[in-house]
Amino acid sequence: MRSPLLPVITFIVGILVLAGYFLPIPALISIRTPMLDWAIIVSGVAALIAIANLIFGVHWRRLRDPSKDHWFSALVILAFLVTFACGIFFGPTNLGYQKVVTAIEMPIEASLMAVLAVTLAYSSLRLLQRQHNWMGFFFFIAVLVFLLLNSGIFSLLPNLPILQNLISGISQAPIAGARGILIGVALGSLLTGIRIWLGSDRPYNG
Amino acid sequence: MSNAELIIGLILVLITAALVLTLTVRQKRIPQVPVFRRIAAFNKFKNAVNSSVEDGTRIHVSLGNASLTQPSSASAFVSLTALRRIGQLSSAGDNPPIATSGDSVLAILSQDTLHQVARETHTKELYDPTHGALAGVTPLAYVSGALEQMQDPEIKTNVLIGNYGSEIGFLSSVSEENGAYTLAASDSLPAQAVLYATTEEPLIGEELFALPAYLHSSPVHSASLQVQDLLRGLVVLVILGGAILKLLGVV
Numbered sequence: 001m002r003s004p005l006l007p008v009i010t011f012i013v014g015i016l017v018l019a020g021y022f023l024p025i026p027a028l029i030s031i032r033t034p035m036l037d038w039a040i041i042v043s044g045v046a047a048l049i050a051i052a053n054l055i056f057g058v059h060w061r062r063l064r065d066p067s068k069d070h071w072f073s074a075l076v077i078l079a080f081l082v083t084f085a086c087g088i089f090f091g092p093t094n095l096g097y098q099k100v101v102t103a104i105e106m107p108i109e110a111s112l113m114a115v116l117a118v119t120l121a122y123s124s125l126r127l128l129q130r131q132h133n134w135m136g137f138f139f140f141i142a143v144l145v146f147l148l149l150n151s152g153i154f155s156l157l158p159n160l161p162i163l164q165n166l167i168s169g170i171s172q173a174p175i176a177g178a179r180g181i182l183i184g185v186a187l188g189s190l191l192t193g194i195r196i197w198l199g200s201d202r203p204y205n206g
Numbered sequence: 207m208s209n210a211e212l213i214i215g216l217i218l219v220l221i222t223a224a225l226v227l228t229l230t231v232r233q234k235r236i237p238q239v240p241v242f243r244r245i246a247a248f249n250k251f252k253n254a255v256n257s258s259v260e261d262g263t264r265i266h267v268s269l270g271n272a273s274l275t276q277p278s279s280a281s282a283f284v285s286l287t288a289l290r291r292i293g294q295l296s297s298a299g300d301n302p303p304i305a306t307s308g309d310s311v312l313a314i315l316s317q318d319t320l321h322q323v324a325r326e327t328h329t330k331e332l333y334d335p336t337h338g339a340l341a342g343v344t345p346l347a348y349v350s351g352a353l354e355q356m357q358d359p360e361i362k363t364n365v366l367i368g369n370y371g372s373e374i375g376f377l378s379s380v381s382e383e384n385g386a387y388t389l390a391a392s393d394s395l396p397a398q399a400v401l402y403a404t405t406e407e408p409l410i411g412e413e414l415f416a417l418p419a420y421l422h423s424s425p426v427h428s429a430s431l432q433v434q435d436l437l438r439g440l441v442v443l444v445i446l447g448g449a450i451l452k453l454l455g456v457v
Contacts, residue, residue: 023212043273046311057336123404130404130405139402185393188280188412189280191430194219203315
């Protein structure tokens with residue numbers, strides 16, 4: 001049997017936060033703002049707990065498991081300890097500290113993005129193998145059309161007004177599609193929020 | 207936003223909540239399995255869950271990197287509901303699902319969800335807190351961590367649900383290369399486009415939010431999906447009506 005206390009608290013907090021958002025009454029806003037601040041503080045503490053779990057729960061355990069490769073886990077723990085100690089010693093706002101961390105992180109992420117570009121280009125080539133239907137065919141044609149449109153090749157023909165109007169019209173199509181998808185996502189988000197507010201979805205124990 | 211817009215927003219939220227409650231009570235009074243549009247990906251996913259129980263393989267649920275203090279958190283909550291239901295459906299097997307996330311709060315909630323499932327299904331001996339892990343704190347770091355988990359040969363089904371960018375292409379491509387079944391959905395447009403190119407049957411748009419109802423979680427999920435469809439129909443009518451009035455020069 002799950003306790004009804006937490007859903008009741010969730011419901012009351014949900015009402016206060018919603019009312020503070022929709023009704024611009026100073027009393028409600030003064031309740032809503034500290035509640036959201038608390039959520040951000042709790043989220044910060046949760047970050048520490050989750051990272052501690054990753055380092056000492058997952059990677060430390062792997063180090064002690066003789067059947068698994070230890071090197072990456074040892075490197076993760078070492079990198080974490082060095083970064084954490086430097087962050088405590090110099091302070092997270094220290095420019096030199098930030099520069100070193102960024103200089104390590106940025107090239108790694110940039111090279112991953114480069115690999116991603118190649119992976120996606122390869123996947124696009126295999127698109128018609130996966131999507132054996134009209135939607136897949138249209139998607140493929142749309143990719144080709146918008147690659148051409150965005151390449152700027154048609155700007156070489158500025159004196160053809162019909163062509164420019166046609167390009168302008170076609171360029172609006174993705175905006176309409178994106179809006180349609182985003183309306184669906186917004187409705188889904190609204191319903192998900194309401195389920196949590198009413199206590200039927202409980203992403204917490206208790 | 208003007209005061210009138212805010213009041214309309216509040217009324218819309220309250221009417222939606224009332225509709226969900228009314229339909230839920232109605233479904234509880236008259237129990238019947240609601241019929242929804244057939245989505246092939248969900249049927250295949252149910253088969254994949256059954257196969258994982260029979261074969262003793264594991265399901266990996268990637269929860270994305272939505273922060274729970276941001277508007278994209280709704281997709282994270284759906285992924286947690288899906289994780290719970292997947293845990294329940296696969297509880298007859300020896301390998302409970304594992305979850306990876308790119309946000310610390312989401313990681314803690316995934317551990318909590320798995321713990322809750324273990325208690326409900328009397329499988330506490332199989333619960334391991336490291337099965338709900340934070341894989342990385344930036345989108346690419348998260349993908350790198352999740353990829354490592356996906357290399358486990360025991361994993362034959364990957365569920366990628368939540369907020370991602372185009373980096374989801376790594377996860378979906380590796381999953382397909384490993385021969386694992388992939389159920390993928392995201393609330394972000396770039397991720398949906400990438401999933402369309404890299405997976406066989408991605409969920410598009412609001413289909414992500416239909417997942418709990420299709421997994422038969424509870425009457426409230428079915429009611430919620432019915433209200434979602436109703437609201438979508440209303441939005442379509444309003445847009446069409448607005449366009450017609452604009453054409454006629456009324457507005």
